[in-house]
Every structure is written in structure tokens, then in C-alpha cells.
Amino acid sequence: MDFLKELFGTSSSFEAIYWAIAVSATGLMGLKSILSFIGLDLDADFELGLDGDEISVSAILTVLMTIGWSGVLGYKLTSYNDLVILITASVAGVASLGASIFIGGRLKKELEHSGNIDLKNAIGKTAKVYLTIPAGKAEKGQIEIELQGRLKIMDAISENLIPSGASVIVYDVNEHSLVVEPIPSVES
Incomplete structure (x- = not known):
């Protein structure tokens, strides 16, 4: 000491x-x-x-x-x-x-x-179909969407068959999938 x-x-x-x-x-x-x-x-x-x-x-x-x-x-x-x-x-x-x-x-x-994504933030956003979305909401396709500042690939379902590359709008969330519908193309 x-x-x-x-x-x-x-x-x-x-x-x-x-x-x-x-x-x-x-x-x-x-x-x-x-x-x-x-x-x-x-x-x-x-x-x-x-x-x-x-x-x-x-x-x-x-x-x-x-x-x-x-x-x-x-x-x-x-x-x-x-x-x-x-x-x-x-x-x-x-x-x-x-x-x-x-x-x-x-x-x-x-x-x-x-780091968590809130799927409800996708409602109203437009996206591009990444993998074809089958009709009838029975099977999932995928969309590419910018969500919360990040470009994400998310599962999506629709009433209509929507091919890859088509533009869609998200209008609802169903469990872990986004519910989308096609955006009609404008013809001149």
C-alpha cells in the first residue's frame, strides 16, 4: 500500500x-x-x-x-x-x-x-413485377418496390395474372404478402 x-x-x-x-x-x-x-x-x-x-x-x-x-x-x-x-x-x-x-x-x-419493414408503408406505392403474379390470389409472385428507403423484392398476390415487368400498385397487405393490381397502360 x-x-x-x-x-x-x-x-x-x-x-x-x-x-x-x-x-x-x-x-x-x-x-x-x-x-x-x-x-x-x-x-x-x-x-x-x-x-x-x-x-x-x-x-x-x-x-x-x-x-x-x-x-x-x-x-x-x-x-x-x-x-x-x-x-x-x-x-x-x-x-x-x-x-x-x-x-x-x-x-x-x-x-x-x-431495420424492420412495415408492410403497411407499401400501400399506395407503385412497383414493378419481378416474378409473374398468378391470378386468383392463390399463389405468390414477386414485385420490386422501394420501401422505407430500400429497394426490396417482396411477395405479392393479385386477382389478375400480371406478367414480369408490368407496373402495379399496392392496395392492401395480406399476412406477409402485398396485394397488388395492375396499373393500366396509357395508349396514345
């Missing part, structure tokens, strides 16, 4: 421990950030068992940095005793963990939702 007290220039063993935690966690987070920047991200997740929440290495390092720097500031800026500083630093660490889980969960949900 004397080594840490000498290294960080402190008279208190507890303050030296806070310095060691703060400097180590900050250094590891910096290293992790650099590795991530150059494409060597070594992140891992740990299951908590609480509603499927995950804690990442980044979240753990964030907690340790918060506890360490809160403890250092507690000794540098206040005259509180060791127990008060320990409790304050621990509360700050738990708060940073909660914030990491909350923000990470929100970002994860955003990523999950942003």
Missing part, C-alpha cells in the same frame, strides 16, 4: 486506492477506445439475469472510472471521512451503471426497430 501512496503522492491508503482504480480504468477505457477505432474491438457482454439486461466491458469500466474519480475528488475537494467518500463514490458508480444500461438499452431498441 505504501507503494501506491508514494506513486500517487497521497497520505491516505484509501485515496491511493481510488487513484489506482481511476487511472487503471481510464487507461483501459482509452486502450479499448483506440482498439475499437482501429477495428480491433474486444468488447464482451455479461448477462445479469435481470430481464435480459447486459453489462458490457465498457459499462464496467465506466463504473470503475466513476468510483475512482469520485473518490479522488472526494479526498481533494472535501474533508469528509473515508466512509462518506466510499458511499458517495459507490452511489455515483451505481448511477453510472444505471445510465449505461438505460442508454445502451435505448440504443439497442433503436437499432432493432430501424
Whole structure:
């Protein structure tokens, strides 16, 4: 412990421990950030068992940095005793963990939702028939449609036989298929 007290220039063993935690966690987070920047991200997740929440290495390092720097500031800026500083630093660490889980969960949900296609957004859009659509809605063909900023090949059904290359308009959604009808060609 004397080594840490000498290294960080402190008279208190507890303050030296806070310095060691703060400097180590900050250094590891910096290293992790650099590795991530150059494409060597070594992140891992740990299951908590609480509603499927995950804690990442980044979240753990964030907690340790918060506890360490809160403890250092507690000794540098206040005259509180060791127990008060320990409790304050621990509360700050738990708060940073909660914030990491909350923000990470929100970002994860955003990523999950942003990739989903809502077929109802296709209603009223025009498309080109990719594979011939048989008549009678019994069998599926396929159409090529721009949906939510992406060009997609989607299953389609129709009352009418519609050949490949024909233009159609989507007027309904039936389970996982788009219901289309041909757009009449304008003859001059």
C-alpha cells in the first residue's frame, strides 16, 4: 500500500486506492477506445439475469472510472471521512451503471426497430413485377418496390395474372404478402 501512496503522492491508503482504480480504468477505457477505432474491438457482454439486461466491458469500466474519480475528488475537494467518500463514490458508480444500461438499452431498441419493414408503408406505392403474379390470389409472385428507403423484392398476390415487368400498385397487405393490381397502360 505504501507503494501506491508514494506513486500517487497521497497520505491516505484509501485515496491511493481510488487513484489506482481511476487511472487503471481510464487507461483501459482509452486502450479499448483506440482498439475499437482501429477495428480491433474486444468488447464482451455479461448477462445479469435481470430481464435480459447486459453489462458490457465498457459499462464496467465506466463504473470503475466513476468510483475512482469520485473518490479522488472526494479526498481533494472535501474533508469528509473515508466512509462518506466510499458511499458517495459507490452511489455515483451505481448511477453510472444505471445510465449505461438505460442508454445502451435505448440504443439497442433503436437499432432493432430501424431495420424492420412495415408492410403497411407499401400501400399506395407503385412497383414493378419481378416474378409473374398468378391470378386468383392463390399463389405468390414477386414485385420490386422501394420501401422505407430500400429497394426490396417482396411477395405479392393479385386477382389478375400480371406478367414480369408490368407496373402495379399496392392496395392492401395480406399476412406477409402485398396485394397488388395492375396499373393500366396509357395508349396514345
